[in-house]
Amino acid sequence: MELIAHLAQVQSLTAIAIGLIIGLGALGACIGIGIMGSKFLEAAARQPELVPLLQGRMFLLAGLIDAAFLIGVALAMYFAVGNPLITVLQSAASSAAGH
């Protein structure tokens, strides 16, 4: 019974952590892309002949801005499906039960 209580505690905190990682990362990435996109639109309205050049740079920047967010998502998903904190708990429980 105690093991299930510990498992539940670790899982619940992990779930909250996953939500925070993905949510805060998405917040940063969306605000960044919004600011960059607005600057791009302003520049495009001001100098339409530069649009192809600026568009290429904009996609580059979009990928760079999304990078940290997606790294966070990948880490969060890793904790969601193969939580190493649970594995530690289970191995500790099995070694304690073995004695």
Place this chain on the structure above:
Amino acid sequence: MASEPGGFTEYIKHHLTFLKPPHMDPKAFWAVHIDSVTVSLVLGILFCFWFWLKARKATSGVPSKGQAFVELVLEFVDGQVKDVFHGDRRFLGPLALTVFIWVFLMNAMDLLPVDLLPWITEKFGLGHFRAVPTADLNMTFAMSITVFVLTIFYSFKAKGAGGFMHELFTAPFGKHPLLWIPNFVLNIVEMCSKPVSLAMRLFGNMYAGELVFILIAGLFSAGGWMLYGLGLIGYTVWGIFHILIISIQAFIFMVLTVVYISMAHDHH
């Protein structure tokens, strides 16, 4: 396949396991991921063979469609390299082309249905098979460490061994001996963060994309027809979005490779 909650997690875990040599302990970090290496080799050979075929029959008259496509790609990559690098482009151009097309092809393996390649290879008796090499941390780090080594090589070539050491200890703060340690630390951090960020960016994008595909694929068999329809729509939408992500990530990897090497080359 994935009809109960326990089955769904098992389905996900099964799809996230790499194919390692069977006689090795699966937790050993030196176990080669046979599936990633095989797929990346096949794709690399395919790309080289395809471009070589087009180059062999290249005419300076009216080009065929294949030749026009290859020329389009080549000019695109060469334009990027020309914009950034002001030295001899004979090595960097083909490197950028290889990086771009190879990473793009490896990423594009993510667009195949999740269960397709594992189902095919199961007929041959292989337990797991992950189709996307760039969703493997080993592959992305291999590529970015290669770029890192090239950066150091170009630094040595452009500045000489003495010049490179001098720059390591005196840029960016100054020549005073008290500043040698902060300069060195900052330079090491900057040098090491580049390959790490390059690899993790590509890996994170591809891993997250593949995982969302797996999750939606699990939705297909999780409930009634409504979930099935929802899964179908979700799979299509995410697939279309992922095509954009694939292209952008391949382009970013290439541009950053070129930028890092050119920064190492002409930082006089």
